[in-house]
Amino acid sequence: MQKFITFLVRKIPRPILIKFSFLFSKLTSVFYKGNKYKCPVCQNEFRKLLPYGNKGIDNRLCPSCLSLERHRLLWLFLKEKTDFFERKIKLLHIAPEQPFLKKFKNLSNLEYITADLVSPIADVKLDIQNIPFAENEFDVVFANHVLEHIPDEHKAISEVFRILKNGGWAIMQVPLDVKRNTTYEDSSIVTPSEREKHFGQYDHLRLHGLDFAQRLEKGGFKVEIIDLVSEIGIEKSDYYRLDNTEKIYLCKKNTNDTK
Ligand SMILES: [Zn+2]
Structure with missing residues (x-):
């Protein structure tokens, strides 16, 4: 069986x-x-x-x-490091992860909007490079495993920054090669098989490296890298079956600090 x-x-x-x-x-x-x-x-x-x-x-x-590992890590992060489950939050969830969908829909503290470029089950159809929402509209934005698919990543990051309220935050996790200091991009690599070979998946346009935080910061964010696996320890992270190399890149919009 x-x-x-x-x-x-x-x-x-x-x-x-x-x-x-x-x-x-x-x-x-x-x-x-x-x-x-x-x-x-x-x-x-x-x-x-x-x-x-x-x-x-x-x-x-x-x-x-x-x-998967990344869903379990993000869930633990939300539980242990944020007030996501308690505070009144307007959330835009781009390319919503299935294990979270039903759970988020049942949370009464959330004003929950799902969005996707293609999925018919999302509330709103949108291109992350040109988001059809006004600025300062959301408390939280999730767009996980999205940026590696997007031609103009900088525009996408700036758009997420724009629609967040001051004090809001976003999570935009990507598959990250921790052995790479600089993100690998090459616009001449266009075929699915070449993309698979170079970037790890047929529809990925880049392979992110440790400069990911700087790329997020260029869009206006203050980035805090949270190593939750180290914090909870090897034993517990094995119990939850987490990826020991994954860290959470918490992207905060705080325009007061920059003025
Ligand atoms: Zn489960």
């Missing part, structure tokens, strides 16, 4: 798995039940997690809510 589940996870794209997750999680919760790992998003415990990715690396995908 476990082999069958692994086979399904490898063969079926994650968005389809998510669509049928109510069935899937019933199936997997029996076979993956345990107490070795815990998903902080759905609060369930498992003996192991599902494999994920081309190489089918084990222990990555939550058998219940289908969260």
